[in-house]
Amino acid sequence: MSTTLRYGLIGTGMMGLEHQRNLNAIEGVEVVAAADPVQESLDWATFTAEGRPLETFLDYRDLLTADICDAYVISSPNFTHRAVLDDVMKSGKAIMVEKPLCTTVADARHILEQARTYPNVFWVGLEYRYMPPVQHIIQVAQRGELGDVAMVAIREHRHPFLVKVGNWNRFSENTGGTLTEKCCHFFDLMRLIAQSNPMRVMATGDQRFNHLDETYDGRTPDILDNAFVIVDFENGVRASLDLSMFAEGSVNNEELSIVGRTGKAEAFIPSGIVRVGQRSGWGAGVHEETIVDDRVLVEGFHHGASFLEHLDFAQAIRTGTPALVTAEDGYWSVLMGAAAHLSIDEGRVVHLSELR
Numbered sequence: 001m002s003t004t005l006r007y008g009l010i011g012t013g014m015m016g017l018e019h020q021r022n023l024n025a026i027e028g029v030e031v032v033a034a035a036d037p038v039q040e041s042l043d044w045a046t047f048t049a050e051g052r053p054l055e056t057f058l059d060y061r062d063l064l065t066a067d068i069c070d071a072y073v074i075s076s077p078n079f080t081h082r083a084v085l086d087d088v089m090k091s092g093k094a095i096m097v098e099k100p101l102c103t104t105v106a107d108a109r110h111i112l113e114q115a116r117t118y119p120n121v122f123w124v125g126l127e128y129r130y131m132p133p134v135q136h137i138i139q140v141a142q143r144g145e146l147g148d149v150a151m152v153a154i155r156e157h158r159h160p161f162l163v164k165v166g167n168w169n170r171f172s173e174n175t176g177g178t179l180t181e182k183c184c185h186f187f188d189l190m191r192l193i194a195q196s197n198p199m200r201v202m203a204t205g206d207q208r209f210n211h212l213d214e215t216y217d218g219r220t221p222d223i224l225d226n227a228f229v230i231v232d233f234e235n236g237v238r239a240s241l242d243l244s245m246f247a248e249g250s251v252n253n254e255e256l257s258i259v260g261r262t263g264k265a266e267a268f269i270p271s272g273i274v275r276v277g278q279r280s281g282w283g284a285g286v287h288e289e290t291i292v293d294d295r296v297l298v299e300g301f302h303h304g305a306s307f308l309e310h311l312d313f314a315q316a317i318r319t320g321t322p323a324l325v326t327a328e329d330g331y332w333s334v335l336m337g338a339a340a341h342l343s344i345d346e347g348r349v350v351h352l353s354e355l356r
């Protein structure tokens with residue numbers, strides 16, 4: 001491995017370029033290559049390189065054959081992850097694959113099996129863990145400042161899905177469904193905060209308003225845009241997700257709360273506000289502050305989270321230490337999304353044991 005870590009991007013749409021901008025700003029790393037089947041996306045990557053040398057490939061397999069990288073960052077559409085990973089894992093190089101790990105439970109199981117013996121860093125881009133206010137309240141909980149954690153509530157009220165290259169995100173078969181595609185982040189946070197695996201899931205939701213007036217090759221999108229999901233964890237923690245994707249009339253897109261035996265912590269994004277209070281102080285004892293992480297040099301579309309994630313990914317590659325966001329984390333978040341969709345489809349409680 002050269003002293004400077006050399007990265008190759010696979011997929012240079014919105015998220016691939018966010019990774020590129022992050023890496024451009026980090027010392028000791030360089031993006032040397034990009035692969036994407038769409039020339040326009042490659043042109044964006046060349047533009048984002050801002051004069052740095054960048055080799056481009058229309059087929060990622062030619063990038064792998066060139067063997068000029070120490071690490072690959074996979075930001076191709078969700079439904080391509082499994083096939084791309086099958087090829088990239090033959091390289092033995094460090095890998096960061098965007099969330100969701102893949103779109104089906106069968107693929108998640110397959111990738112987890114491969115990753116268990118992978119000889120290099122295998123990292124899943126569940127970067128909401130790195131949003132500074134989220135990190136802050138997770139640390140508060142993990143230091144025991146809330147007592148035994150009992151409840152996790154996550155609300156995402158945001159805008160509809162954006163337009164993607166080739167409109168791949170308009171159909172559940174390509175995304176894994178909204179509760180996998182989007183909400184894998186929140187299921188991952190629930191599991192991280194609960195420090196336990198999920199036992200059962202109950203959900204309700206549908207496609208109420210979004211994308212119903214669009215057609216692609218004669219088909220109308222089938223993308224769920226609102227849901228409530230309840231998750232019971234093995235250790236008794238319970239969590240809820242409240243999702244609306246027609247809620248532009250909001251100050252914050254994400255609101256998280258963790259309640260323990262003795263205290264409560266909340267985080268609001270993008271305002272960056274966190275509140276931590278103890279039962280004994282009632283409302284008067286609630287401390288409020290705005291969390292900023294000075295290490296963030298690129299805000300991107302995720303409030304610096306994917307930048308911070310790259311600092312840890314590079315550190316893991318250099319030190320040969322295991323990934324901090326693992327294939328197992330990716331696997332569970334896909335399973336929880338699939339369980340929530342199954343619960344909606346069949347109108348019943350779904351036990352995770354059915355999917356494992």
Ligand SMILES: NC(=O)c1ccc[n+]([C@@H]2O[C@H](COP(=O)([O-])OP(=O)(O)OC[C@H]3O[C@@H](n4cnc5c(N)ncnc54)[C@H](O)[C@@H]3O)[C@@H](O)[C@H]2O)c1
Pocket residue numbers: 010011012013014015016035036037038041060074075076077078080084098099100125126127164165166181302
């Ligand atoms: N971590 C996050 O918060 C976050 C945010 C947005 C997107 N994502 C994930 O990033 C991935 C890409 O999403 P996006 O928003 O950039 O989509 P996008 O449509 O903007 O870009 C995807 C790019 O991948 C290219 N592509 C298609 N097939 C490919 C293949 N086989 N090999 C290489 N490139 C291929 C497309 O041509 C396109 O340029 C998805 O998995 C998505 O879920 C993660």
